[in-house]
Amino acid sequence: MRSSTSFLALVVVVIFAAYAWPWYNFVQPALLGAPFFYWWVIVWYVIATFLLVTYALMSESRDAGEKQ
Amino acid sequence: MIGVDSGSLIEMTSVFMLLFAVFVFLGFYGSRFRKGNLNDLGDWALAGRKLGSLLTFFLQGADWYTAYSILAIPSSVYLLGAFGFFGVAYQAMVFAFAMIFVPVLWSRAHQKGYITSSDFVKDRFRSTTLSIFLALVGIVALLPYIALQIAGLQAVLASMLLGTLGGAQVEEVALVIAFIVLAAFTFTSGLRGATLGAVMKDILVWIALLSIVAVVVPSVGGMGQAFQSLPSKYSTMNPSLAIAFSTSMLGVVVSAYLWPHNVTASLGASSASKLKRGFALAPLYAVPLALADMMGALVNKVPAAVSFLNNFPPASRGIYVIPSLLITQFPPWFAGLALLGVFIGGLVPAAVMAIAQGNLIARNVVKEFKPSLTAKGEADVAKWASAFFKFAALAFVFAVPAGYALQFYLIGAILVIQLLPAVFLGLYTDWLKAEALIVGAAVSIVTGVYMVLVANHFGVITTTLYPTPLGPMYIGVIVLILNLVLTTLLSAVIPRKSDIKVRQST
Numbered sequence: 001m002r003s004s005t006s007f008l009a010l011v012v013v014v015i016f017a018a019y020a021w022p023w024y025n026f027v028q029p030a031l032l033g034a035p036f037f038y039w040w041v042i043v044w045y046v047i048a049t050f051l052l053v054t055y056a057l058m059s060e061s062r063d064a065g066e067k068q
Numbered sequence: 069m070i071g072v073d074s075g076s077l078i079e080m081t082s083v084f085m086l087l088f089a090v091f092v093f094l095g096f097y098g099s100r101f102r103k104g105n106l107n108d109l110g111d112w113a114l115a116g117r118k119l120g121s122l123l124t125f126f127l128q129g130a131d132w133y134t135a136y137s138i139l140a141i142p143s144s145v146y147l148l149g150a151f152g153f154f155g156v157a158y159q160a161m162v163f164a165f166a167m168i169f170v171p172v173l174w175s176r177a178h179q180k181g182y183i184t185s186s187d188f189v190k191d192r193f194r195s196t197t198l199s200i201f202l203a204l205v206g207i208v209a210l211l212p213y214i215a216l217q218i219a220g221l222q223a224v225l226a227s228m229l230l231g232t233l234g235g236a237q238v239e240e241v242a243l244v245i246a247f248i249v250l251a252a253f254t255f256t257s258g259l260r261g262a263t264l265g266a267v268m269k270d271i272l273v274w275i276a277l278l279s280i281v282a283v284v285v286p287s288v289g290g291m292g293q294a295f296q297s298l299p300s301k302y303s304t305m306n307p308s309l310a311i312a313f314s315t316s317m318l319g320v321v322v323s324a325y326l327w328p329h330n331v332t333a334s335l336g337a338s339s340a341s342k343l344k345r346g347f348a349l350a351p352l353y354a355v356p357l358a359l360a361d362m363m364g365a366l367v368n369k370v371p372a373a374v375s376f377l378n379n380f381p382p383a384s385r386g387i388y389v390i391p392s393l394l395i396t397q398f399p400p401w402f403a404g405l406a407l408l409g410v411f412i413g414g415l416v417p418a419a420v421m422a423i424a425q426g427n428l429i430a431r432n433v434v435k436e437f438k439p440s441l442t443a444k445g446e447a448d449v450a451k452w453a454s455a456f457f458k459f460a461a462l463a464f465v466f467a468v469p470a471g472y473a474l475q476f477y478l479i480g481a482i483l484v485i486q487l488l489p490a491v492f493l494g495l496y497t498d499w500l501k502a503e504a505l506i507v508g509a510a511v512s513i514v515t516g517v518y519m520v521l522v523a524n525h526f527g528v529i530t531t532t533l534y535p536t537p538l539g540p541m542y543i544g545v546i547v548l549i550l551n552l553v554l555t556t557l558l559s560a561v562i563p564r565k566s567d568i569k570v571r572q573s574t
Contacts, residue, residue, distance in 0.1 A: 033292025048160035052348035
């Protein structure tokens, strides 16, 4: 399996682990006054974007490598 | 006093109309943008597959983050508390899941010239019956979704015109005018017009939502104080709703990129890697949305907004949360600008949805019965059909009260999720049989609709959750499992066509 494909599998598993079951349904620790339930969801958008961008760039450099 | 004073009303509506004119100009100008042959369906419907990663990002954002996210989710947080936040908590999963299979679909489509997912299904399973059936499922599923966009447009107009003489009539006339203009520019410019509109929509919606958060949070004394003094349902949800929360999210996650308009917008990307970049950035769009959705809770601490909301009946009040904050907390010119953003936030997705319906009708239904249809004829059918579907949805909204609209999206998703075996699994295997896919989807759709009716006691549709021994569960996920089981079992027992031929010849 290509390394970028296994990385995507890992990214998907991590993102689903963060969100799919609401184990984050509690109040403390709050961030800027927002209950954990809310800020956990929002902070993970940023982490997920970072992971997905990393994957997108990885798969592009692979494609570029194949063309040469 | 209800509504705003006449000076403010004029200021607000002038800015609104001025910016609407800019939006319309962009829509028509779109036909000259990255110019192509607009008499060709691929060109009209997919913008000639020339969209780069930035435009793909804007279009994905405009297409996916619709009036549902901007108005309906704050509404469900307002009405249901933290549980309503499921409507935004799935966003990162949506794009992670899309990243797995949509670029694969893009590559197949690029090689073979597919415009819709039914094109792919027809080729993959060698069955026109299956592709026609799935095209019709997609078209029907989109109708309530478009109707939801229109309900959002109505809410924006109703909150601007609140308390004015003849406001209700003005609202209907304004809505019809907006739709004629929208139909005209979709007809001329196709996906290009919608994409330029999408850039404007995304920018205005971001400004509107972030401004609301920046103004409302300090005015309620910070989030900590606000959440402490609100009922506890706003801080966390009742743990018994965990399954409902999880299944509602997962149902949306797996169905998101089965929606025909999302396929259309994705296939418009100029390369698979530009599409991947667009998907990778899309979860960022959810940050301002999630913050705005929290306003569904905080609005209870803003007295002016609460008294504004009290003008509407309790059950349909939620959809006015965002407009009420814009109108009561900002100068009229800014409210006009932001409300226009929310307004085109419903118009742009409605346009892309109608384009997708037009594609499906032209390519996967009409063309099958009239194979002599030329490329221009195909594009013409799609253009007229997309105009027709917009007005059909408009008529639907005039006939059905807007308060019912919030569940429309989740009902449409129960239908569209049934495309998963053919489209998603079809990318990886051709083991499933066309007959099995048809029966699996048909039985699951009938069962799903019936379960929705039972869950609502055959009355007004207020929920898409079904009471199970484990707790309430999203019907879309239950019937998807039914579909997967049926399709697999039937595929195992139906003999392969090639096997039959072999046996006959021996």
